[in-house]
Amino acid sequence: MEEWVIFVTGVASVGKTLFSMKLAEKLGIRFIDLPEVIMEMKLYEYYDEVAREYVVDFRKVSGKLGSLLKKDKTIIASVYLFKPRNITVRLVIVLRVRPDILMLRLRERGYPEWKIAENLLAEIVDKPLHDALKTFGKRKVIQIDVTDKNIDELVENVYSAYLSSNLRNLDVRVDWIGELEKVERGHDVLQFLARYTKFISKQI
Ligand SMILES: Nc1ncnc2c1ncn2[C@@H]1O[C@H](COP(=O)(O)OP(=O)(O)OP(=O)(O)O)[C@@H](O)[C@H]1O
Numbered sequence: 455m456e457e458w459v460i461f462v463t464g465v466a467s468v469g470k471t472l473f474s475m476k477l478a479e480k481l482g483i484r485f486i487d488l489p490e491v492i493m494e495m496k497l498y499e500y501y502d503e504v505a506r507e508y509v510v511d512f513r514k515v516s517g518k519l520g521s522l523l524k525k526d527k528t529i530i531a532s533v534y535l536f537k538p539r540n541i542t543v544r545l546v547i548v549l550r551v552r553p554d555i556l557m558l559r560l561r562e563r564g565y566p567e568w569k570i571a572e573n574l575l576a577e578i579v580d581k582p583l584h585d586a587l588k589t590f591g592k593r594k595v596i597q598i599d600v601t602d603k604n605i606d607e608l609v610e611n612v613y614s615a616y617l618s619s620n621l622r623n624l625d626v627r628v629d630w631i632g633e634l635e636k637v638e639r640g641h642d643v644l645q646f647l648a649r650y651t652k653f654i655s656k657q658i
């Protein structure tokens with residue numbers, strides 16, 4: 455049986471879990487939410503009290519995932535990217551959400567201000583794209599802008615592209631500073647980040 459992986463990545467709250475779950479269901483293949491597996495199998499080193507998150511042990515992840523990924527195609531939703539042992543990574547889909555919308559979503563989910571700032575900055579400077587390119591190279595990476603997209607329509611589009619072997623054609627370029635200016639939200643986002651940076655410099 456053919457074995458491969460599609461990674462779905464992006465910053466916190468872009469919709470990795472929801473999108474991957476629905477796409478895997480549509481394709482009739484396995485879905486793995488990496489944060490869940492990491493917790494269940496205790497694939498972390500320790501809990502970082504300051505960052506309020508688990509520090510992941512990637513040697514353990516890579517080893518364990520090797521066996522979990524066998525005998526089927528899999529979609530993995532994850533912020534972290536890694537090369538699973540002996541399994542082909544077919545594609546990395548980087549989900550992108552316009553930073554003003556992302557800011558609202560992170561607030562709604564009760565993230566502390568510093569974590570909102572961290573994720574907004576990562577989104578604005580294309581960090582998930584950079585990480586994906588660094589690990590897998592540009593032939594394997596595409597970006598999809600999911601801002602204001604209906605999730606079921608999006609899954610349908612990706613499914614059709616998959617069937618016609620056209621996934622690469624879904625790739626878009628992202629210019630958030632330009633987009634934010636167009637919708638006149640650049641000021642709000644940059645003001646939030648400036649306020650936050652001032653707060654940090656006072657603490658130092
Ligand atoms: N396309 C979308 N349109 C509107 N809301 C969405 C969309 N996709 C996801 N959401 C909502 O955004 C929130 C985050 O979604 P989800 O948990 O799938 O993101 P995630 O990237 O997996 O987040 P995390 O990094 O915390 O794992 C959820 O409340 C979800 O319902």
Ligand SMILES: [Mg+2]
Nearest residue numbers: 470471472531
């Ligand atoms: Mg998730």
